Amino acid sequence: MNLMLPDSGLIFWMTIIFAIVFFILAKFGFPMITGMVEKRAKRIDDAISAARKAEEAIAHLDQEKERIISETRAEQAQMKKEAAQERDRMIAEAQDQARAEAQKIIEDARQKIAEERDAALREVRREVAILSLSIAEKIVRENLSSDEKQKALADKMADEASDLYGVSKS
Amino acid sequence: MKLFKFIAVLLLMSLWQPVSAQEKLEDDVKDGSVDVADMLFGHIGDSYGWHITDWNGKHVTIPLPCIVRSSTGWHCFMSSELEHGHRYEGLFIAQEGRYQDKIVEYGENGEIIRPFDISITKNVASLMFTAVLLVFLVLYTARWYRRNDASEKAPKGFAGLMEMMVMMVNDDLVKPSIGPDYRKYTPYLLTVFFFIFLSNLLGIVPFFPGGANVTGNIAVTLVLALCTFVAINLFANRHYWKEILWPDVPVFLKFPIPLMQIIEIFGMITKPFSLMVRLFANILAGHAMILGLVSVIFVTAKLGPVINGSMTVVTMLFGVFMDCLELLVAFIQAYVFTMLSSVFIGMSRQEEH
Numbered sequence: 001m002n003l004m005l006p007d008s009g010l011i012f013w014m015t016i017i018f019a020i021v022f023f024i025l026a027k028f029g030f031p032m033i034t035g036m037v038e039k040r041a042k043r044i045d046d047a048i049s050a051a052r053k054a055e056e057a058i059a060h061l062d063q064e065k066e067r068i069i070s071e072t073r074a075e076q077a078q079m080k081k082e083a084a085q086e087r088d089r090m091i092a093e094a095q096d097q098a099r100a101e102a103q104k105i106i107e108d109a110r111q112k113i114a115e116e117r118d119a120a121l122r123e124v125r126r127e128v129a130i131l132s133l134s135i136a137e138k139i140v141r142e143n144l145s146s147d148e149k150q151k152a153l154a155d156k157m158a159d160e161a162s163d164l165y166g167v168s169k170s
Numbered sequence: 171m172k173l174f175k176f177i178a179v180l181l182l183m184s185l186w187q188p189v190s191a192q193e194k195l196e197d198d199v200k201d202g203s204v205d206v207a208d209m210l211f212g213h214i215g216d217s218y219g220w221h222i223t224d225w226n227g228k229h230v231t232i233p234l235p236c237i238v239r240s241s242t243g244w245h246c247f248m249s250s251e252l253e254h255g256h257r258y259e260g261l262f263i264a265q266e267g268r269y270q271d272k273i274v275e276y277g278e279n280g281e282i283i284r285p286f287d288i289s290i291t292k293n294v295a296s297l298m299f300t301a302v303l304l305v306f307l308v309l310y311t312a313r314w315y316r317r318n319d320a321s322e323k324a325p326k327g328f329a330g331l332m333e334m335m336v337m338m339v340n341d342d343l344v345k346p347s348i349g350p351d352y353r354k355y356t357p358y359l360l361t362v363f364f365f366i367f368l369s370n371l372l373g374i375v376p377f378f379p380g381g382a383n384v385t386g387n388i389a390v391t392l393v394l395a396l397c398t399f400v401a402i403n404l405f406a407n408r409h410y411w412k413e414i415l416w417p418d419v420p421v422f423l424k425f426p427i428p429l430m431q432i433i434e435i436f437g438m439i440t441k442p443f444s445l446m447v448r449l450f451a452n453i454l455a456g457h458a459m460i461l462g463l464v465s466v467i468f469v470t471a472k473l474g475p476v477i478n479g480s481m482t483v484v485t486m487l488f489g490v491f492m493d494c495l496e497l498l499v500a501f502i503q504a505y506v507f508t509m510l511s512s513v514f515i516g517m518s519r520q521e522e523h
Contacts, residue, residue: 002270003388003454007216009287010389013294018393021301021365026357029308033336034356036320043321 206465214383214457216293217271218249218263222378229253232378234295240275240285249289261285296382297390300369307332308364339363339508347512348519355515358401362394363508370453370500374493385503386453388446395446398511402441406518414438441514445507452503456496463489 143149212221219231233250240261251258252273255265264274269284277283290298307328314329325333344352344359369390372380384390414434417424424430463485470481 003211003215006389006392007287007387008389009289010216010291010293010387011393012288013290014297014390014393017294017297017301018361018365018397021305022358022361022397024305025308025361025364029305029312030336030357030360032312032315033308033333034340034360036315037333037337037340040321040324 206462206469209465210458210461213381213461214386214454215271216291216387218252218273218289218291220292220295220378220382234290234292236273236287236289238273238285238287238289241277241283292382293384293387293390296372296379296384297369299379300365300372300384303372304364304368307368311336335364336360343505343509344512347509347516349516351519352512354405355401355512358397359508359512359515362397362511363504366394366449366507367501367504370504371497373453373457374496374500383454383457385449386455386457388450391446391450394449394507395442398445398514399439399442401511402514402518403438405515407521409520409522410518441510445510449503449507452499456492456499460489460492460496463492 143153218236219233221229221231223230231250231253233248236245236247236249236252238245238261240259242260245259245261247258252261252263255262260275261273262275264270264272264282267282269282272284273287273289274282274284311325311329311332314325318325324330339360340356343363344356348355366385369384373383373385375381415431417430417434419430466485467478467482470478473481
């Protein structure tokens with residue numbers, strides 16, 4: 001059957017035609033298409049990796065932000081704490097100062113009071129002495145109105161003076 | 171299920187009147203009104219003119235140039251010169267014998283000899299048409315890439331379709347089969363794929379520029395298989411040749427009698443041979459099936475209107491089915507040829523493991 005026998009003329013033409021088609025397509029056709037598609041694929045890959053990098057950078061930024069925030073928080077807390085300490089210290093200092101001041105005032109007052117009292121006491125003694133002298137004068141005057149009485153008194157005083165002397169001697 | 175019963179009954183009915191039908195059919199064949207075998211082989215074989223249709227009892231044929239080198243030198247003429255048994259400068263078309271339907275001449279002793287014949291036959295014309303169409307389609311696609319920046323956007327329309335198919339062959343067939351240095355082979359394998367695919371598709375088209383049985387012709391598939399054979403063996407590495415010439419088997423299998431070498435070389439040839447026969451037989455069978463189905467309509471024309479009418483319906487259904495199947499086969503055969511070619515090429519480039 002001639003269906004199974006390859007015809008030489010057809011082989012000849014097929015070889016030539018296929019060679020020409022192959023030459024044209026291999027030179028101008030397919031490498032153009034595959035090359036361009038590969039270029040595009042590469043570009044898409046690049047874009048994807050760039051996006052991934054950007055994502056990573058964003059994640060990194062997020063971390064950075066978190067870190068900064070927490071750092072700031074810590075700093076804030078520290079500052080608060082320091083401020084509180086400072087305040088406490090100042091309050092304590094002020095209290096101490098006030099206390100010292102008050103002490104001093106009290107001390108002064110006490111001293112003044114003591115001085116005043118001494119002065120008052122002296123005055124009172126002086127008054128009492130004057131008073132007792134005047135009283136004594138009146139009494140003496142009364143007692144010395146008669147001779148007997150003068151004599152009695154002189155005796156008495158002599159006794160007293162001897163007693164006093166004796167007591168002081170003993 | 172109902173449809174199948176219907177078809178089965180119709181088929182049985184057509185078988186039921188064999189005696190009278192047979193006689194009638196034989197009469198018809200003698201009359202020359204229906205000669206299925208002749209029609210079938212006429213369509214799937216090659217011819218010098220491109221027969222398009224019959225119009226008012228006349229053949230409408232596109233004459234094609236015949237280029238023949240006979241004993242009297244080169245002859246170049248149109249195929250219409252040889253129609254109806256006419257002779258041209260001692261050349262004529264043999265009606266029977268070994269060279270049936272080929273241009274022959276009488277030798278010195280009166281025997282029929284065949285001259286060197288590179289006529290532009292129907293298949294060659296179809297090949298040229300396919301080649302021009304293919305080059306146009308691919309260059310048209312490539313032009314898009316030249317005019318546009320493909321890294322910015324993807325093509326739409328036809329260029330997009332071509333890109334999809336090119337990249338399917340490139341990424342799914344060539345790249346995994348051949349390995350890292352697949353780029354060298356991509357143009358060849360893509361050309362083979364599109365050439366076979368387009369030829370197959372044009373073969374299904376029933377009217378003029380299509381309809382020729384190009385990839386169902388063994389000469390065409392022979393050339394394609396030879397190209398693959400060259401591609402396999404030309405760039406094969408040392409390991410491949412070592413496996414063939416000095417395989418890793420006990421010495422007595424390869425030394426005084428080169429048993430393994432013979433088997434390996436036989437295997438070298440069977441690979442492209444299987445490619446050749448697979449494509450050829452698949453496309454040929456598809457064409458034969460469709461033509462056979464269509465001719466059922468004409469064969470049953472003389473069996474009465476009922477049978478003919480019902481058979482026409484059945485035939486049309488089968489014909490539509492077969493055409494769809496052929497569309498699938500057109501793609502599958504191109505795919506398989508390309509895939510096996512790349513697998514064989516990949517095997518010839520395998521490193522020692």
